[in-house]
Amino acid sequence: MDTATHMLRTGRRGTLFEYQMALRDLRNSFERIGLAWSLAWHDVVSRYRGSILGPLWITLSMALMVLGIGFLYAGLFQQPIDTFMPFVAMGIVFFGVIAGVITEGCQTFVNAAGMLSQTSLPMFTFVWRTVLRNLIYLGHHLIIVVGVLIWFGAWKTSNPLLALVGVVLMVGNLAWASMLLGIASARFRDVPQIVISVVQFAMFMTPVFWLPDARFSDNHLVLVANPFYHLLEAVRAPLLGEAVSGLTYTVLIAMLVLGWAATFSIFATTRRRIVHYL
Amino acid sequence: MKAPPVSISCRDLSLRFPVYGVDAKSLKKKLAQVAVGGRLGSTLAGATEVTALSGVSFDLKAGDRLGLIGHNGSGKTTLLRALSGAYEPDEGQIEIEGRIAALLDLQLGIDPSATGIDNIRLRGRIAGLSSREIEERMDEIAEFSGLGAFLGLPVKTYSAGMQARLAFAAATSVEADVLLMDEWLAVGDADFQKLAHKRLLKLVERAGILVLASHDHHLLRLYCNKVMRLEGGVASPVTDIRKLDELLAA
Numbered sequence: 001m002d003t004a005t006h007m008l009r010t011g012r013r014g015t016l017f018e019y020q021m022a023l024r025d026l027r028n029s030f031e032r033i034g035l036a037w038s039l040a041w042h043d044v045v046s047r048y049r050g051s052i053l054g055p056l057w058i059t060l061s062m063a064l065m066v067l068g069i070g071f072l073y074a075g076l077f078q079q080p081i082d083t084f085m086p087f088v089a090m091g092i093v094f095f096g097v098i099a100g101v102i103t104e105g106c107q108t109f110v111n112a113a114g115m116l117s118q119t120s121l122p123m124f125t126f127v128w129r130t131v132l133r134n135l136i137y138l139g140h141h142l143i144i145v146v147g148v149l150i151w152f153g154a155w156k157t158s159n160p161l162l163a164l165v166g167v168v169l170m171v172g173n174l175a176w177a178s179m180l181l182g183i184a185s186a187r188f189r190d191v192p193q194i195v196i197s198v199v200q201f202a203m204f205m206t207p208v209f210w211l212p213d214a215r216f217s218d219n220h221l222v223l224v225a226n227p228f229y230h231l232l233e234a235v236r237a238p239l240l241g242e243a244v245s246g247l248t249y250t251v252l253i254a255m256l257v258l259g260w261a262a263t264f265s266i267f268a269t270t271r272r273r274i275v276h277y278l
Numbered sequence: 279m280k281a282p283p284v285s286i287s288c289r290d291l292s293l294r295f296p297v298y299g300v301d302a303k304s305l306k307k308k309l310a311q312v313a314v315g316g317r318l319g320s321t322l323a324g325a326t327e328v329t330a331l332s333g334v335s336f337d338l339k340a341g342d343r344l345g346l347i348g349h350n351g352s353g354k355t356t357l358l359r360a361l362s363g364a365y366e367p368d369e370g371q372i373e374i375e376g377r378i379a380a381l382l383d384l385q386l387g388i389d390p391s392a393t394g395i396d397n398i399r400l401r402g403r404i405a406g407l408s409s410r411e412i413e414e415r416m417d418e419i420a421e422f423s424g425l426g427a428f429l430g431l432p433v434k435t436y437s438a439g440m441q442a443r444l445a446f447a448a449a450t451s452v453e454a455d456v457l458l459m460d461e462w463l464a465v466g467d468a469d470f471q472k473l474a475h476k477r478l479l480k481l482v483e484r485a486g487i488l489v490l491a492s493h494d495h496h497l498l499r500l501y502c503n504k505v506m507r508l509e510g511g512v513a514s515p516v517t518d519i520r521k522l523d524e525l526l527a528a
Contacts, residue, residue: 005455007363007378010371011292038403042389042396049391049432115404118382120363187298272366276296 022268029124036125040132059140066092069209082152089148090236091208093141098231099199100134105178106185106192113278127179157241166234169252176263183270186277202228283375284455284486286338290370293331293360330356334513340486345502352508354491358382358458376455376486381463384445394429394444401448415451423447450477457485462497
């Protein structure tokens with residue numbers, strides 16, 4: 001048994017105490033990260049039970065979308081397919097991760113209502129569950145990433161290590177957004193609807209399907225002020241062998257620090273109440 | 279095996295449920311309230327609260343078998359959930375030494391589309407067992423459930439009784455020092471009930487402390503040595519089970 005053998009639960013004892021308790025929740029969730037992994041894995045398996053391809057179904061439909069949009073838009077925008085296809089493929093796959101973690105984050109606590117109301121499992125466990133589940137899907141979609149990069153020769157210039165740094169920054173940022181929205185959605189049931197609309201809007205406003213070109217300078221507001229652009233660019237650009245601007249890293253790191261500070265504070269103050277929201 | 283001290287200490291425990299009406303859960307309403315301010319804003323400040331427990335204090339040590347009695351809505355389940363660590367006290371404190379197992383809802387973590395085996399694994403993981411510990415216990419759990427080859431089939435193909443057997447077998451495979459139960463969980467047909475009783479008794483014997491909420495006085499006399507009555511969230515002192523009648527009359 002790896003459960004705690006000592007439990008102390010008390011009423012509010014001031015702000016500092018609430019932060020300590022929130023921190024303990026976080027620590028416990030890391031000590032039992034295997035549980036979050038088991039739950040995430042179970043989610044993936046149970047969603048595709050009985051289907052032959054399993055999660056590869058999404059990979060397949062995503063691959064179809066990549067091919068369709070790649071060829072169509074390359075023609076429309078008169079772009080060389082060798083550069084446009086890898087661009088679209090990376091965009092669709094990684095924006096999928098962004099959209100997945102954020103929209104599914106809304107259900108993190110709502111779906112865990114049963115477990116939260118009768119066990120002392122850490123709340124963070126369920127946040128990691130959502131994040132890990134989407135990383136498992138990403139693992140399947142890597143087939144598209146690797147396939148496209150090799151087929152169109154973009155692998156020669158790509159920088160996987162820098163892309164990995166981008167993935168870490170991206171997932172770190174998505175995790176707090178996911179948790180924050182999980183808490184908000186538990187309290188206000190229309191948050192998920194808003195989130196879905198925003199993410200959909202962002203998908204079209206962010207260069208996922210379209211290439212910002214010369215008419216569109218690098219510091220255009222649609223790019224600079226768009227957090228989704230920075231999240232995506234930190235992963236996509238290194239894979240395509242392009243440089244990532246310093247601004248993107250600055251924005252991502254600032255978002256990471258401020259986002260977690262805000263989310264953690266909100267968690268510390270609402271932690272006791274979340275179970276009652278459900 | 280070393281026996282760590284097992285104890286429960288509950289001091290002035292108060293627990294209030296904020297009631298978030300369906301209305302209050304809409305962001306639009308909240309924004310509208312903020313926008314108009316004034317009159318409506320006053321109801322915004324504090325959501326209605328229901329006091330589920332107030333000033334509950336008691337101490338239990340190894341060997342104590344506490345029966346909780348009280349009418350529906352008197353706070354028995356809330357107290358059990360607070361003891362399990364799910365509900366945080368609003369005031370006071372709970373301190374528990376020992377591994378806690380809460381058998382409050384057998385259906386916890388049961389996924390009907392997964393196989394019996396997968397459900398046992400999942401349930402074990404939630405209860406805090408490692409994968410290895412679960413595999414070690416798998417044979418014993420499978421045998422006890424008596425489901426045999428059915429364990430390889432999805433749980434949704436089971437009859438209600440079979441589902442109950444599986445849930446019971448999985449939930450009671452834990453080792454705990456503090457056992458929390460909402461009603462005595464005897465399920466299944468007559469044969470299985472006998473087995474279930476035996477298994478629960480063994481679990482209770484191994485556990486240092488049992489807290490059992492029940493309406494069945496016969497059951498309480500059988501398994502508990504102490505009793506506490508909850509009435510509207512207020513607890514009576516913990517008394518000997520032999521004084522159950524006096525407590526009920528009071």
